[in-house]
Amino acid sequence: MELRGLHHISIITENARANFDFYTKVLGLRLVKKTVNQDDPYTYHLYYADEIGNPGTTVTFFEIPRANRGKKGYNSIARMGLRVPNDAALAYWEERLTMFHVKHEGVYEQFDRKVLDFEDVDGLAIQLMSDQRDKGVAGGKPWSESPVPVEFAILGLGPVLFSTLKKEKTDRVLTKVLGFDRVGAYEDDERLVTVFQVGEGGNGAEVQLEANFKDPHAVEGIGSVHHVAFRVADDAELQEWIQYIQDLGYPNSGFVDRHYFHSFYFREENGILIELATDGPGFQTDFEKEHGTYVELPPDLEGRRAEIEAHLTDLNSDV
Structure with a gap:
């Protein structure tokens, strides 16, 4: 069993329309799936x-x-990373974020690569990272119709930062349970941040871990990360992971069918929620139909489509 890197990251937002405008019109990502929160299908x-x-x-x-x-603090996923092709792309993004009045810092070097920090509309900390020296897991293929030129476009997820009170506990889960390797460390604001990578390694397979003694316990809410997911090859390997982690006694969800992938959730010892998710079956739909117009509903909610769509905010999908 070997994890393949980052799969996805899930975050809480206050306003779907503002969120949509930021991630498509500013960051240039594609809305590949528009569905509902199964716990509250009116959102x-x-x-x-x-x-x-x-x-x-x-x-x-x-x-x-x-x-x-x-509220930011310890025992949380404190920052999301996003990958861009090279150092020149970061210069483009510094200008673009300024043009859209997005709060950001200047480009600087961290762990032998260039990065740029900014916040989204809900105050989520995000770090753009250059892939110029990266030799690990390949990035994705940017959307050709994005408002961001392909040569500067975001390629996928980069390192996530875990901020914990008892760093050694999360270190043990990453290395002894999930199979990550320690590949180095750097200092940030007088905190030592340890860098872990898994599988082929690189920016798309990295977790960073800090001990946080300055801040209070994080409070989950708008602008905070709910969980991070790591890639598993297929259902057979996922079942092996489920059995393995259940045998270790971690609180967990058991097998979950998310339609676009199958997964399993558990909490590591500092309470951070981790998901393991299969690469398939993927987002196999008609993107042209779906983009901005079609709401994908799970089978058990399809009969309520008219009712649900009447409560959803209209999203302008012209990007």
């Missing part, structure tokens, strides 16, 4: 990715308008 679950939603390129959002705002 969206939005999937943004590359041209066809390849594993490792997907950012998903649960729309929860009445949620409290999230």
Whole structure:
């Protein structure tokens, strides 16, 4: 059993329309799937990715308008990473973020690669990372109709930052349970951040881990990451992972059918929610039909389509 890298990341947003505008019109990602939160079908679950939603390129959002705002702190996924092709792309993004009045920092070097930090409309911390020196897991294929030129476009997910109070516990889960290797470390704001990679390695297969003694416990809400998912080859391997992690005694979901992939959730010892998800079957739909107009519903909700669509915000899909 070997994880293949990052699969997707899921985040809480307050407003689907503002979220859609930011991730498609500013960041240039494609809305590859528009469905609903199965716990509250009057709100969206939005999937943004590359041209066809390849594993490792997907950012998903649960729309929860009445949620409290999230609070940054320990025992959380404190930052999402996104990959761009090279250092020149970061210079483009610095100008683009300025043009759209997005709060951001300047380009700087971190762990022998160029990065650029900014925040989305809900205050989520995001780091753009250059793939110029990357030799690991391949990125995705940018959407040709994106407002961002292909040569500068986001290629997929980059490293996620885990911020924990008891760093050694999460370190043990990453290395002893999930099979990550420690590949180095760097200092950030007087905190030592350890870098882990799995499978082929590289920016698309990386988790960063810091011990956070300065901040209070994180509070989940608007602008916070709900969970991160790692890639598993197929259902057979997923079943092996399920049995293995259940035998270790971790609180878990058991097998879950997410239609576009099959998965399994568990909480590591600091409480961070981790999902293991299969590469297939994938987002196999008519993208032209779906883009901005079609709401994908699971079979048990299809009979309520008219009722559900009447409660959903209209999204302008012309990007």
